[in-house]
Amino acid sequence: MRPVRFAGLRLVHAALRRDLQRIPTALRLLQPDDEASAEALQRHWDFLTAMLTCHHEQQDGRIWPMLRRFAPELRLLINWLEDDHHNLDHSFTRTTTLMRIGTRDPASAWPVAYAVEELAARLETHLRIEEEQVLPVMAQLLAPQSRVGTLGELLDLLRLADGPGAPDALAWLLEGVAPEQVDALLAECDDLTARQWPHWQAVYARCTEELWGAVPSGD
Numbered sequence: 001m002r003p004v005r006f007a008g009l010r011l012v013h014a015a016l017r018r019d020l021q022r023i024p025t026a027l028r029l030l031q032p033d034d035e036a037s038a039e040a041l042q043r044h045w046d047f048l049t050a051m052l053t054c055h056h057e058q059q060d061g062r063i064w065p066m067l068r069r070f071a072p073e074l075r076l077l078i079n080w081l082e083d084d085h086h087n088l089d090h091s092f093t094r095t096t097t098l099m100r101i102g103t104r105d106p107a108s109a110w111p112v113a114y115a116v117e118e119l120a121a122r123l124e125t126h127l128r129i130e131e132e133q134v135l136p137v138m139a140q141l142l143a144p145q146s147r148v149g150t151l152g153e154l155l156d157l158l159r160l161a162d163g164p165g166a167p168d169a170l171a172w173l174l175e176g177v178a179p180e181q182v183d184a185l186l187a188e189c190d191d192l193t194a195r196q197w198p199h200w201q202a203v204y205a206r207c208t209e210e211l212w213g214a215v216p217s218g219d
Contacts, residue, residue: 005144006135007185008154011173012055013127018176019048020120022215024113029215030106038103040211045099047164049092051172054163056085063138063148071137077129084126095119152188170197171204 004010026041064078095115102112138149147153151173155166164172170193174182186194 004181004185005139006149007188008151009055009135009149010131011151011177011185012051012154013131015173015175016048016052016123017120017127019044020116020123022212023048024116025215026211027102027109027113027116030103030109032106034106037210038106040207042099042103044208044211045096047168047172049096050164051169052092053089054158054161056089057161058154058157060085066148067134067137067141070141074134074137077133081126081130081134088123088126091119091122150188151185152190155189155193166193167196167200168204171200174201175204175208 023041023045026037030038030041060082064082067074067078095112098112098115102109142148151170154173155170158164158166158169170189174185177185182197186197
């Protein structure tokens with residue numbers, strides 16, 4: 001299968017949607033004596049927010065300046081998206097405070113779950129605008145072989161940034177992706193990453209098995 005254009009951007013969007021759908025359920029399933037699951041859920045939330053921050057930095061620092069220059073018709077939209085990044089970052093920071101309360105006191109988890117669902121709905125609007133109004137313009141501007149927005153570029157940026165490590169990020173991004181599509185996506189990456197992928201995937205699966213094991217797959 002051919003790699004999807006701008007797979008790095010699209011995979012982040014898909015992973016954010018996936019986790020923001022199942023985190024509220026995981027919160028509601030927390031039991032008072034289940035400290036291990038609560039701590040794992042908090043760690044995963046912190047990881048998710050760190051990935052969102054890296055995603056926003058990639059767009060604000062690299063992609064938006066390019067579009068302002070070469071697609072001036074999008075300038076007003078790009079300005080709005082950049083402002084909304086700051087608003088979303090503040091919302092995630094506030095929700096992080098609520099998550100710490102909910103994971104320490106399961107009796108408070110239900111209202112925190114609702115707050116996460118409201119945040120997910122806000123983020124969904126933002127993601128749809130990017131996918132429906134920005135990515136098509138990027139597809140016209142950039143040659144098919146461009147690395148902008150690819151999975152390989154995203155991993156390179158993560159290695160340079162003070163954020164999540166590439167192994168955890170790659171396993172998170174590719175969770176649930178069909179094996180044949182994974183092979184096509186790994187072709188965008190360097191040889192060392194492709195060779196280490198099976199180990200990274202196995203470690204990630206062990207770390208998240210307890211976290212998502214009780215969450216219904218259709219939720």
